[in-house]
Amino acid sequence: MTIAAAIAMNRFGLGHRPAHRAPDGPRAWLLDQLMRYDPSPAAIADQPSRHAIADAFQSYRMDARQFRKLRKNKTGTDDQIAMLEAQRKESRKGLRNVHMEAVDARLAIAVNSDTDFAERLVHFWSNHFAISVEKPPVVALSGNYEFEAIRPHIMGKFSDLLFAAVQHPAMLLFLDQAQSVGPASPMAQRISRRRGKKFGLNENLAREVLELHTLGVRTGYDQSDVTELARALTGWTIAGLTGGPAQRRLIADAKTGDTVFVNAVHEPGQRRIMGKSYGADGAEQAKAILFDLAVHPATARHIATKLARHFVSDIPPDNLVKKLEENFLKTGGDLPALYRTLVEAPEAWPDQWNGAQAKFKSPWEWLVSSLRALNVNELPRNMKTAQLLRRLGQPVWKPGSPAGYADEAATWAGSAALMRRVEMAERIAQRSADRVDARILAPQILPGLLANNTFEAVARAESPSQGLSLLLVSPEFLRR
Amino acid sequence: MRYHRRSVIAAGLSGLAMSMAHPGMAWASAATDKKFIFILQRGAADGLATVAPTGDRDFLSARGNFAEEALTGRKLDDLFTLHPAMVETAGLFEQKQASFVHALASGYRERSHFDAQNVMESGAMQPYGRDDGWMNRLLSLLPADSAKALAVAPSVPLILRGPAPASSYEKSRGNGPDEDLMQRVAMLYAEDPALSSLWQDAVETDAMAAVQQGKMRGGAAVGSMAAGLMNGPAGARVLMLETNGWDTHSRQKGRLGNQLKQADALIAALRDGLGEDWNNTLVLVATEFGRTVAFNGTGGTDHGTGSAAMLFGGALKNGGTVKADWPGLAAASLFENRDLRPTMRFEDIVTDALSDHYAIDPVQMKRTLFPNFV
16 A cells, blocks of 8 residues: 555645545645645634734733832832732733634644645744744734744745745844844934943844854854844834834834834945845845845755755755755745645655654644544643643744754654653543544554554554554654 | 751762872772763853953953943952852852853854754764764763763753663653553554653653652752752763753843852752762753853843853862963954853863763773764
8 A cells, every 4th residue: 555645644734634535646635735725714813913912012011111110119009009910910911812822723723724735834934934932022923923924925935935034023023133223323323422322233133044044054154244134134123012222213104013124223334245245225235135045055955955854854865955956946936836846756755654764743743633633623622732732842933942943853752752742642532532433543544554563552452542542642643 | 868068078078088099090880879960051151141250351341331240249269250140159169069160162163052052962073963962972981870861851962862871851740641551652662662762761750750849940940850860779870951041132131140040049959959969969061152242232142152161069179169261351362353262172171070070081081972072
């Protein structure tokens, strides 16, 4: 029996959902999904806009400030202080809830989608342009980042995706760009003359754009390229959400939460990056640089390698990387063309299942595929997606670093992590055991690769629920 | 067991006397009660704030307002002052159970966290040069009962990966899966060597971690849990811990103060939790690289080069000292005009500390841990 259907469903897709049509022609089944992909499914429509989130954050900050002031000056009555305290806690919880609900929406989309290859691509890009929810406004904006910066652009050019990701408020805040100020900009000069206060560059975003988003580490850029890009990026900030001098020079109709360019904090002058000069074009300067970086050969190689690693093997085959790289360069980073090249490459379709070379599922992939296998729509009411994934070792949008989560078995195949999965499988399986028979399900979700040992363990389980648990933690199901 | 300062000091002195009686002669076979803990500060901790060179006349001008806080810490010698948040550490320094090394770095000279951590963990000359780590190679030098290794992490980090067995442990809050299910999972993995060995580790560690959990939080909780995992004959002898949150690009003052307070509590909890074993324990704390000498425009520091490391232990050799071949912070002395210039190799510090601790010949130690350097 061929394993092509299993590769299509599990490695390219997010795992088979028995209610959906199984692939008959695996390649065509995948390519068709690229056409049917919905960038804004219903679950997203209910999510608050970036302006609503920004306003909520603003009012939280004002409550907090007023509370501190009242407490410090001892001006309010005890009741007033208590009320403000309660209000502040409530709005903080509200911000946290925006994040939790966005995580729920992400899971609901992934679990129910019948274009799950495209959804996997959303997760891939979201992790490539990773943010990590540590600062309060980034927590609240995290879902909006994926829904508005990533989802609408994964079927376009890489350069458009890069712009959208780098300019989203969540990224500008996460990598400290929002407060970076050109030291020679008119605003910085004036303030330092008048008050002796200094503002300056922050090179965090610039470095990660070069190292992680585009060229990749050790590809020939140096410290001066990082500094030059940091200078070019000055001026890009967010209306209302940060401190710093730029806030006094916003255009009149800027809405809180909008990404804006403030020329008064932009570092004047030409830039020189990777041997090329860029004119002093204000907002256009960084865009021109980003566009060149997006089509640079090192970027093509970097993206090709990551994509091949994600969809084929921890150690991606050189031939495949080369094919993807050439396609990327030929089309100037056209993403659907790149996905087609990947799907059509023979390297992506092994004849035999080799567990040792297969991809070990990340906790997210494992949870999503488990729920899909059980044909459920969502988690039981008493389980919160965000908490559950934290426990499994992969909190959503919180990789802790701008590099995102690593895409290799060594990161996920740990003994403690495995124990968590067994615990979780037991809990999830209990809820489905009365309507799903693990013996029937096993060959459906693992066509062509279910081992005898696994099937027997499932069939001999002491209860239907234990059988399902064993199926979900079987060697074949832990991998893709 | 409670920790009694008097007995620790007494035991520490006799331990010291023993090792001095056979300088460089006692090989590894005798070292059955030795413990080693490595704490990796992921994210580039600012060594210039942790152990501030307040005696360097360029320090104040380079760091401006941010240097003032440094002056309020415990003075270590003419040149260095410990960060004021590290109260327990200051106490250990007075008892000669803490020492510092400054202006050190691995061989890596770029500024990527991920590449730098890879070099520091593998002990290779360049990123992705090896797929095993120096702590795993250390295990090959130790007698079997001193080589039980554990990482407190969801999976084994590179530093402990390699041919010698090592497991990982992360605190579980639930009651764990059903016993019968656990046995069946073992059978399910019988034909899969990779999963089979992971599962065996998971089950063993889970059993051990019936260690009672106190109500402490943050660094103190991590430290006391780690000490619990090292207690008793079945406990780990070589342990790796990781701490995050050191990448202070903005608002460094408050963030770093809190980070160091937690680190300080972690060390104190290790000392208290290990009790008498503290005298047989060496703790090494290090980070992948340092941070810029000057502050950036957002009250933080960017990725730099030279940094500081800390050593702890009840019977620490050269405790109560700061070891540094200080390059100075004058503009002309900086590395690439921005960073503290490293004058010592991380790999040499590891080699020296471990050969003292285990009484193993330094040449053999270095050849095993860092073969690419020899």
